[in-house]
Amino acid sequence: MTKILVIAEHEKGAPKKLTLNTLEFARQVVAHAGGSYDLAVLGSGVGGVAQALTGYGADAVYVADHPDLAHVLAGPYAKVIADLAQRAGADLVCMSASSAGKDVLPRVAVRLQAGMASDVVGVVQTAQGLAYRRPMWAGNLTGDVVVETPVQVVSVRASAFDALAATGGASPLVEVAADPQAASARVRYVGFEGVVSSRPDLAEASVVVAGGRGLKDRFNQITEPLADLLGGAIGASRAAVDDGYAPNDYQVGQTGKVVAPQLYFAIAISGAVQHLAGMKNSKVIVAINKNADEPIFKVADYGLVADAFVAVPELVGKIKALRA
Amino acid sequence: MKILVSAKRVSDPNAKLAISSDGTWIEGDVEYVMNYFCENAIECALQLAEEHGDIETVALGIGESDETARFIRQGALARGIDRGILVSADEQTTDSDLIARIYARVAEREAPDLILIGKQAVDGDSNQVGQLLAEYLGWPQATFASKVELKDGEVVVTREVDGGLETLAVTLPAVVTADLRLNEPRFAPLAGIMKAKKKPLDELELDDLELGDAKPKVRIVKMSTPEGRKAGVLVKDVDDLVARLRAEARVL
Numbered sequence: 001m002t003k004i005l006v007i008a009e010h011e012k013g014a015p016k017k018l019t020l021n022t023l024e025f026a027r028q029v030v031a032h033a034g035g036s037y038d039l040a041v042l043g044s045g046v047g048g049v050a051q052a053l054t055g056y057g058a059d060a061v062y063v064a065d066h067p068d069l070a071h072v073l074a075g076p077y078a079k080v081i082a083d084l085a086q087r088a089g090a091d092l093v094c095m096s097a098s099s100a101g102k103d104v105l106p107r108v109a110v111r112l113q114a115g116m117a118s119d120v121v122g123v124v125q126t127a128q129g130l131a132y133r134r135p136m137w138a139g140n141l142t143g144d145v146v147v148e149t150p151v152q153v154v155s156v157r158a159s160a161f162d163a164l165a166a167t168g169g170a171s172p173l174v175e176v177a178a179d180p181q182a183a184s185a186r187v188r189y190v191g192f193e194g195v196v197s198s199r200p201d202l203a204e205a206s207v208v209v210a211g212g213r214g215l216k217d218r219f220n221q222i223t224e225p226l227a228d229l230l231g232g233a234i235g236a237s238r239a240a241v242d243d244g245y246a247p248n249d250y251q252v253g254q255t256g257k258v259v260a261p262q263l264y265f266a267i268a269i270s271g272a273v274q275h276l277a278g279m280k281n282s283k284v285i286v287a288i289n290k291n292a293d294e295p296i297f298k299v300a301d302y303g304l305v306a307d308a309f310v311a312v313p314e315l316v317g318k319i320k321a322l323r324a
Numbered sequence: 325m326k327i328l329v330s331a332k333r334v335s336d337p338n339a340k341l342a343i344s345s346d347g348t349w350i351e352g353d354v355e356y357v358m359n360y361f362c363e364n365a366i367e368c369a370l371q372l373a374e375e376h377g378d379i380e381t382v383a384l385g386i387g388e389s390d391e392t393a394r395f396i397r398q399g400a401l402a403r404g405i406d407r408g409i410l411v412s413a414d415e416q417t418t419d420s421d422l423i424a425r426i427y428a429r430v431a432e433r434e435a436p437d438l439i440l441i442g443k444q445a446v447d448g449d450s451n452q453v454g455q456l457l458a459e460y461l462g463w464p465q466a467t468f469a470s471k472v473e474l475k476d477g478e479v480v481v482t483r484e485v486d487g488g489l490e491t492l493a494v495t496l497p498a499v500v501t502a503d504l505r506l507n508e509p510r511f512a513p514l515a516g517i518m519k520a521k522k523k524p525l526d527e528l529e530l531d532d533l534e535l536g537d538a539k540p541k542v543r544i545v546k547m548s549t550p551e552g553r554k555a556g557v558l559v560k561d562v563d564d565l566v567a568r569l570r571a572e573a574r575v576l
Contacts, residue, residue, distance in 0.1 A: 016497075031464075053500070057377070073492075074455060074458070074465055075464055076481070078459065098486050099468060099483075099484070099485040099486045100485070100486070102451050102468075103455065103457075103465075103467045103468075103485075105455075106420070106452040106453075106455035106456045106459065107455050107456070107458065107459040109421070109452075109456065109501070110421075110424075110456055110459035110460055111459065114559070115421060115540075115541025115542040116420070116421070116450075116452060116541075116542065116543070118420075118449070118450040118451055118452060118541060119408050119449065119450075119451070124384070126545050126546065127545075128543075128545045131546070132546055134449075135446055135449065135550070136336070136447065136448055136449050136547075137337040137341060137350075137446070137449070138337035138338070138446055138449065139550065140337055140549075140551070141341060141343070141350070141547050141548070141549060142547065142548050143544045143546070143547050144541065144544070144545050144546040144547075144548075144549045145544050145545065146542070146543050146545050147541065147542050148540075148541055148542070148543060149541050155477075174526075185464075185495075186463075186464040186494065186498075187464040187466075187492055187493075187494050187495075188478075188493040188494070188497035189490075189492060190480070190490065190491035190492060190493050191490070191491050191493075192488055192489070192490045193488050193489045193490075194487055194488040195487060195488045201487070203486065207575075219376075238488075238504075241505075242504075248470065248484055248505050249487070249488065251483075254446075254449065255360075255504065257486075260457055261568075262575055263573075263575045273337065273338060274337070274338075274340075278496070280553055283575075284569070284573045284575050285553075285556075286565065286569070292558075297555060297558070298552075298553075299552075299555065300553045300555065300556055301555040301556035301557075301573065302556055302557060302559050302565055302568055302569065302573070303555075303556065303557070303558045303559065304558070304559050304561070304562070304565050305558060306561070306562075311562055314562045315409070315565065315566065318562055318563065318566045319576060320568060322555050322566065322570070322576070
């Protein structure tokens with residue numbers, strides 16, 4: 001029997017979808033091992049977030065509301081999460097492998113003397129017990145790992161799990177007195193510079209239009225009209241980011257964002273292994289590249305060997321005509 | 325002031341990798357490279373030392389002794405890091421937690437003001453060691469750094485996080501993990517390669533570090549090659565693509 005504590009993530013007063021994907025991971029662990037899960041919401045003024053999560057089958061929704069938790073800082077968050085895990089009697093603590101989850105969870109593991117599995121994409125039963133499946137070597141290999149400590153910590157790759165649908169019911173809200181102070185010392189939050197965009201979040205978009213180095217300084221000119229027409233987000237290969245054609249935040253790949261939209265356009269992207277690791281779970285992949293030998297065509301559902309500078313504007317025109 | 329920096333070799337994830345017969349590790353003619361993110365960490369240490377002067381830089385490598393020593397010399401000392409520390413360990417049986425505990429012991433001996441470490445190693449891809457280490461030491465951390473400045477006893481770090489860039493000011497001593505956009509790692513100059521041979525490189529065994537329990541907490545029980553995606557069709561032209569996306573894939 002497992003007792004799982006799922007750490008919710010939220011933005012602008014509402015839970016992020018990542019939280020529902022992480023809940024689906026928890027549901028799968030419960031399906032294998034038995035048990036149940038609790039949710040925890042940390043932050044400042046997060047009563048509404050907690051309320052919004054009472055319909056997802058948790059035994060309890062813990063709320064740790066404290067001014068010092070307004071920003072996700074690893075030290076204080078790890079302390080409050082570890083305290084909560086002990087209170088809830090959790091033997092598995094999980095959160096999505098977002099930048100926040102990656103930052104905070106290892107510190108939670110140390111506090112709980114737990115082993116941690118990162119970026120988990122599946123739950124598998126093995127002869128050695130329940131194992132977590134995770135990509136390794138830039139996605140070239142998959143490892144099934146067993147965590148051999150009484151308490152376990154897992155970061156969950158959200159794009160590998162469906163969002164858990166609301167189950168109905170009303171989990172009780174449990175307010176806890178959070179004590180982040182001592183762990184807040186020696187870190188000062190200076191500021192956040194958000195990417196201003198009217199487009200959807202890359203990690204959660206149902207359409208992603210990604211461009212590669214070959215688009216050069218016409219990167220935006222080629223990707224934006226298609227993305228905006230389809231209500232999609234824009235992504236980029238590492239090469240395009242490294243060469244300065246696209247901002248850092250656009251990078252799709254093992255070391256960047258991992259996405260799994262309904263429709264993924266890879267435009268002038270060769271398909272390096274580390275890029276494929278970030279998008280190969282997309283439902284439909286379209287590759288447009290003038291070189292027919294590029295590895296991207298080996299994973300694409302639809303490949304078009306063509307000059308992107310000609311083909312993409314034509315594609316935009318044809319889709320517009322179709323909708324007119 | 326002293327900076328401790330990570331120098332980890334990794335088996336090249338872009339090379340062909342074969343799974344060992346027991347299914348729990350890799351084998352064959354494995355090619356090794358310096359972990360990409362460690363190269364950024366090393367470059368950052370060198371730039372801080374050049375900018376501020378009076379900073380001693382020390383590289384730590386953990387792994388099979390001869391090969392790891394070669395990577396510390398060629399990847400760190402030849403580029404300008406002052407000295408190296410090698411801890412011999414079997415790379416297959418060290419998880420992130422054990423690596424972090426080794427770092428913590430070395431940090432207790434060396435008392436660095438700043439530990440710069442790659443955000444993840446591109447073999448295990450766990451992205452844990454810096455954060456684990458910070459908690460073991462009770463130090464603050466700033467992960468995924470794309471800009472690092474030292475001023476007035478603080479390290480000011482711009483972090484690459486979901487949705488944008490966050491800036492934290494962290495009091496030293498602290499742990500900072502390096503992301504790819506932090507800098508452009510330099511090549512080792514020829515003179516540096518010659519000098520590196522004479523720079524100090526201390527060798528330690530795990531037993532020297534009195535870790536108590538030197539067991540990993542996470543174990544790989546099975547490795548496999550991910551299921552490949554099948555190649556689809558090549559379409560004739562844009563009209564064909566639009567027609568198929570509409571009729572077959574039903575995504576337009």
